[in-house]
Amino acid sequence: MKIAISTAGNNLDAQVELRFGRASSFLLFDTDTRNFSMLDNSEQVNAMQGAGIKTAQNIVTAGADVLISGHCGPKAMQVLNAKNIAVYVTEKNVIGTAIANLQNGLLEQITTHDVAGH
Amino acid sequence: MMKIAVASGKGGTGKTTLSIALTQAISGKVTLLDCDVEEPNCHLFFPVELDETLPVTVLIPVVDEDLCNSCGKCAEMCQFNAIICMDIDPAMVFPALCHSCGGCALVCETGAISEEECVIGCIEKRTIAQDKTLISGRLNIGYSLAPTVIRAVNREQSDNQITIIDAPPGTACPFVATVSESDFTILVTEPTKFGLHDLSLAVATLREMKRHFGVVINRSEQAENMVTDYCQQENIPVLLQIPASRKIAESYSRGGSLLDVMPEMKLDLLAMLKQIQAMIGSKI
Amino acid sequence: MKEIVIISGKGGTGKTSVTGSFAVLASNKVMADCDVDAADLHLILDPVLLEQHKFMSGHEAVINADLCDSCGLCADFCRFDAIEQLQDSYAVKHIGCEGCKVCVEVCPQSAIDFPSSHSGDCYHSTTEYGPMIHARLKAGAENSGKLVTQVRNEARQCGNEMNASWVIIDGPPGIGCPVISAITGVDLALIVTEPTLSGKHDLERVLQLSKHFSIPALIVINKWDLNIKLSAEIEALAAVYSAEIIGKLIYSPLFNLAQIAGLPVVKYAPNSQEAIELTAIWQKIESITGGGE
Known part of the structure; x- marks a missing residue:
């Protein structure tokens, strides 16, 4: 299983970025190999609008099965739902802990957006 | 006859406060347009029933899933991320982000994209007094096309009467769309550094757009202040100064009008209209 | 912090x-x-x-007057009324252009550039x-x-x-x-x-x-x-x-x-x-x- 986590850092000790669409990158963690790679999303930090949609599209293209972020807006959720990507939200935390929390069933899964579009 | 934006x-x-006072001061038919479509609030001062609500629509793309070959040209064309295309799925449209430019339909090679009307807001009409109509625009939350709603509000008033427009704050697109529709713009400011700074931004925009405008100074403490100095230097007419008054602030907080506490201002407002009329060469 | x-x-x-x-x-x-x-x-x-x-932020259309042959297609297609006719060419009104790129796409002379706009x-x-x-x-x-x-x-x-x-x-x-x-x-x-x-x-x-x-x-x-x-x-x-x-x-x-x-x-x-x-x-x-x- 591949997990995408929004972040401004580049390793498992970095903080989860709580904003989804404007996150500068995503860490892609493979639960089978325990390895990770980085997905650049910096173009969307400066998107005119619709950053969430494009970001969701990037995650789909990267082949993620699960997303961990702080929030997710309605349009991004529509894209992620269309591709059956499970979305979990976390509070302020480092990526490693968020992944452990996910695997221990401590994170909340959301299926409808939790923040308004903007 | 004459459209005056208050910005x-x-x-x-x-x-x-000034838009409402002007509407009340003029005798005869007046239409007040609330073009602050993201936060319309003129109606808060008039607890009357709605006469009518009309939808505001724009054209947005609709994808024929049978004709779409998922080539992605529409998504590539769209500058607003309002349409995307993934894998072999048909293109997905996000109406709230669409600017209704028609670009996606233009580049679609299979003719899969047509355009249909989509509601993005509404126009509310109220009779607020005899001969006085309030027309407010309201943009649905999350939508980005304020200028479209503003233009729709402007189409609702008839040309043979005086129109006062409560403009949106700031100097961005909604402000530009509002003042483009009017014959004259009154810029309301305060004699403080904040007021002066923001006034100069609005002046720069209006000059670039080549619009007629003048300044009203609110909460004025002295007849000569930093705003009058600036206006003199820049050759901008100061149309009126409204004194700083706790009475006015209290009345506003209760939802009252400027003319309730200072009925004598009515003559000043009418004189100001005459002055504006002379500047743009129009009849009242 | x-x-x-x-x-x-x-x-x-x-x-x-x-x-x-x-x-x-x-x-x-x-x-x-x-x-x-x-x-x-x-x-x-x-x-x-x-x-x-x-x-x-975003882009803005700019018409190159030397290449423009005044066909007017850009103005016909622009839904924002942001293109004005000059004496022998057309020009984009800076205030008004939404940056949608439609004019760039329809111009038969490829006379319209689409640079990033310096917004602030x-x-x-x-x-x-x-x-x-x-x-x-x-x-x-x-x-x-x-x-x-x-x-x-x-x-x-x-x-x-x-x-x-x-x-x-x-x-x-x-x-x-x-x-x-x-x-x-x-x-x-x-x-x-x-x-x-x-x-x-x-x-x-x-x-x-x-x-x-x-x-x-x-x-x-x-x-x-x-x-x-x-x-x-x-x-x-x-x-x-x-x-x-x-x-x-x-x-x-x-x-x-x-x-x-x-x-x-x-x-x-x-x-x-x-x-x-x-x-x-x-x-x-x-x-x-x-x-x-």
């Missing part, structure tokens, strides 16, 4:  | 006057002016510019109270939400470098996209409101917004004595949203006078009742957040 670079300068 | 944002919904409630006073009262902080449409904080903090970065600037400055990050959006430009994000990122970076205790953000007015950009992920939102119908109306919207983003909200009622009944209604509303009212400021000409002098209120009249109340408000914020460390 201000900064919020909270008394734009709505 | 704690990030706090001062917002108000409606404009003109005294948000920037409160923020300006915090600049004097807080120690070891970075000030960030995220009211990028009408940035005003610099008028009372008197910053000295150190460096500036261009803010690029972001500034790093120093003030007598510490560093300040601010920005200016060009007249008629849109997308202030994105510039707000840029100001916040640069302020946070500056704060990290100097090991600051606080990033204090003067937020934009309203409840739209720029406000959302300004409040997401902050530690605390301070809402400055006033007892007027639109003040109360907007307060509720801003409270909903902060609740939505799980951001603790505190409230200051400015000019509270203007309408004691509405002030009481605001207190009731605050209770519904569990937002504590940490201070009430009286309707006072001092705010206006400090603005005219271009100084923070607590500096303009340090011994005034207003300054004492503002100091108490800041101390409450410190104690509620457990200091800035």
Whole structure:
């Protein structure tokens, strides 16, 4: 299983970025190999609008099965739902802990957006 | 006959207060347009029933899933991320982000994209007094096309009467769309550094757009102040100064009008209209 | 490091006057002016510019008059009425172009360029109270939400470098996209409101917004004595949203006078009742957040 986590850092000790669409990158963690790679999303930090949609599209293209972020807006959720990507939200935390929390069933899964579009 | 926009670079300068007072001061038919479509608030001062609500629509793309070959040209064309295309799925449209430019339909090679009307807001009409109509625009939350709703509000008033427009704050697109529709713009400001700074931003925009405008100074403490100095230097007419008054602030907080506490201002407002009329060469 | 944002919904409630006073009262902080449409904080903090970065956003069509053969297709297809006919060519009106690229696509002469547009600037400055990050959006430009994000990122970076205790953000007015950009992920939102119908109306919207983003909200009622009944209604509303009212400021000409002098209120009249109340408000914020460390 591949997990995408929004972040401004580049390793498992970095903080989860709580904003989804404007996150500068995503860490892609493979639960089978325990390895990770980085997905650049910096173009969307400066998107005119619709950053969430494009970001969701990037995650789909990267082949993620699960997303961990702080929030997710309605349009991004529509894209992620269309591709059956499970979305979990976390509070302020480092990526490693968020992944452990996910695997221990401590994170909340959301299926409808939790923040308004903007 | 004459359309006057009341605007201000900064919020909270008394734009709505002045728009309402002007509407009340003029005898005969007047239409008040609330073009602050993201936060319309003129109606808060008039607890009357709605006469009519009309939808505001724009054209947005609709994808025929049978004709779409998922080539992605529409998504590539769209500058607003309002349409995307993934894998072999048909293109997905996000109406709230669409600017209704028609670009996606233009580049679609299979003719899969047609355009249909989509509601993005509404126009509310109220009779607020005899001969006085309030027309407010309201943009649905999350939608980005404020200028479209503003233009729709402007189409609702008839040309043979005086129109006062409560403009949106700031100097961005909604402000530009509003003042483009009017013959004259009154910029309401305060004699403070904040007021002066925001006034100069609004002036720069209006000059680039080549519009007629003048300044009203609200909460004025002295007849000569930093705003009058600036206006003199820049050759901008100061149309009126409204004194700083706790009475006015209290009345506003209760939802009352400027003319309730200072009925004598009516003559000043009418004189100001005459002055504006002379500047743009129009009849009242 | 704690990030706090001062917002108000409606404009003109005294948000920037409160923020300006915090600049004097807080120690070891970075000030960030995220009211990028009408940035005003610099008028009372008197910053000295150190460096500036261009803010690029979207694209804008530009017609090359040498290549244009005046066929007029661009003007026919433009739905924003942003193309005007000149004597022997066409030109894009800078104010009005939405950057949709349709004209670029239809031009048979390929005479239309589509460069990124320079929509504003972001500034790093120093003030007598510490560093300040601010920005200016060009007249008629849109997308202030994105510039707000840029100001916040640069302020946070500056704060990290100097090991600051606080990033204090003067937020934009309203409840739209720029406000959302300004409040997401902050530690605390301070809402400055006033007892007027639109003040109360907007307060509720801003409270909903902060609740939505799980951001603790505190409230200051400015000019509270203007309408004691509405002030009481605001207190009731605050209770519904569990937002504590940490201070009430009286309707006072001092705010206006400090603005005219271009100084923070607590500096303009340090011994005034207003300054004492503002100091108490800041101390409450410190104690509620457990200091800035």
